[in-house]
Amino acid sequence: MMGETVAIGWFVLQLTDSPFMVGVSMALRLVPNFLLGIPAGAIADAGDRRRLIRWLNVGMAAPVGALGLLILSGDAQLWHVLALVTAAGGLQAFHQAARASYTYDIVGPSLAVHGLSAILVTTRIGALVGSVAVGSVMARVGVDVAFFVLAGAYLLAALAALFMGSAGQSAPVERTSAWASLAGFLKEIRTNRSLLALSISTALLEMLGFSHQALLPSIARDVLHVDAEGLGLISGIRSLGGIAGVLFLAGWGERGARGAVYLVVIALFGASLVWLGFASGFTVALLALIVLSGFMSLADILSQGLMQLAVPNEFRGRAMGSWVLATGFGPIGSLQIGGLASLAGVTLALSASGVGLVVLALGIAIFAPRIRRM
Numbered sequence: 001m002m003g004e005t006v007a008i009g010w011f012v013l014q015l016t017d018s019p020f021m022v023g024v025s026m027a028l029r030l031v032p033n034f035l036l037g038i039p040a041g042a043i044a045d046a047g048d049r050r051r052l053i054r055w056l057n058v059g060m061a062a063p064v065g066a067l068g069l070l071i072l073s074g075d076a077q078l079w080h081v082l083a084l085v086t087a088a089g090g091l092q093a094f095h096q097a098a099r100a101s102y103t104y105d106i107v108g109p110s111l112a113v114h115g116l117s118a119i120l121v122t123t124r125i126g127a128l129v130g131s132v133a134v135g136s137v138m139a140r141v142g143v144d145v146a147f148f149v150l151a152g153a154y155l156l157a158a159l160a161a162l163f164m165g166s167a168g169q170s171a172p173v174e175r176t177s178a179w180a181s182l183a184g185f186l187k188e189i190r191t192n193r194s195l196l197a198l199s200i201s202t203a204l205l206e207m208l209g210f211s212h213q214a215l216l217p218s219i220a221r222d223v224l225h226v227d228a229e230g231l232g233l234i235s236g237i238r239s240l241g242g243i244a245g246v247l248f249l250a251g252w253g254e255r256g257a258r259g260a261v262y263l264v265v266i267a268l269f270g271a272s273l274v275w276l277g278f279a280s281g282f283t284v285a286l287l288a289l290i291v292l293s294g295f296m297s298l299a300d301i302l303s304q305g306l307m308q309l310a311v312p313n314e315f316r317g318r319a320m321g322s323w324v325l326a327t328g329f330g331p332i333g334s335l336q337i338g339g340l341a342s343l344a345g346v347t348l349a350l351s352a353s354g355v356g357l358v359v360l361a362l363g364i365a366i367f368a369p370r371i372r373r374m
Helices: 002-016 019-046 049-073 078-107 109-140 143-161 178-191 193-208 210-223 228-237 239-252 258-278 282-309 313-327 330-344 346-367
Strands: none
Touching: 002 019, 002 049, 002 078, 002 109, 002 143, 002 210, 002 228, 019 049, 019 078, 019 210, 019 313, 019 330, 049 078, 049 143, 078 109, 078 282, 078 313, 109 143, 109 228, 109 239, 109 282, 178 193, 178 313, 193 210, 193 258, 193 282, 193 313, 193 330, 193 346, 210 228, 210 282, 210 330, 210 346, 228 239, 228 282, 239 282, 258 282, 258 346, 282 313, 330 346
16 A cells, blocks of 8 residues: 555656645545545445455545556546546545454454454554565556555455454444444434544644655655655665554553543654654655654544444444544645645644644643543
């Protein structure tokens, strides 16, 4: 998925020469999360999560393979990219809800953070290898081949998923229809204030924090003055920060005050964005990206873990659907940061988002004290 982000961002930038259009492409990748998040969680709760993950891995190969064919034929246009990116995002919305809830099924509530940490470590390793590989393939062979490589990776993931034998110790025993699951969750989120507050904070994190990824192609080309291979290297190396952050959290363990740690992470996430905005030189900017990636990973794990712990066991898939829905607000952030960067520059765009995250952490601490005590 990270290699896909690198390839799409670079291709759109080369096609349009517009940071704003890169932001649009990243936004459309997340729009399905908003539209399909809750239904994705309901479907994850209604059936066998293992079977769902396997078929989704196969399905996610189709849009990137189609985009590779269009580029190879010379017929690829911007609307093709945007349409296929949106389709891929829809499949990924279902995949995220099923994967996170299945992880909890395996390890149970006592090791929820450890389980999510383990998944995120392997995700970041994959991001490191995938980003560097895709960047190298784009620079040496071509963008079309890079998309074929990505399609092959999704098919290999589907093959690996065949070995998921156990339903998990904490898998819900009773299954309901997707419609009943959806109705039950809508009632739950109206009465569960902790879940609602975590959903809102996740949405704002996506809008203000994770949206900075839309600027990476512009930072690589216009600030650091590197090519597609350099973009892949930057995107890959910053994953080291994510791995370090996850290992820190694994060492922290299942101790109390995870909510308080979550708020500190949000504030430091914002400070890292400001640092990146003012970073000058390749080495300093790369170091800022590594640190930033660490706080991104911590925020990702803690938000998912806290949301699953905030609901009864039978609602966990739908809780992850709520998390996916919250990430669907990311397109707003991608559009605003891309537009602001086009109008006023990358430094101001990153700094404004960073300050916004610091304000968010303070706001949660004051107005949602239950999260602080979780």
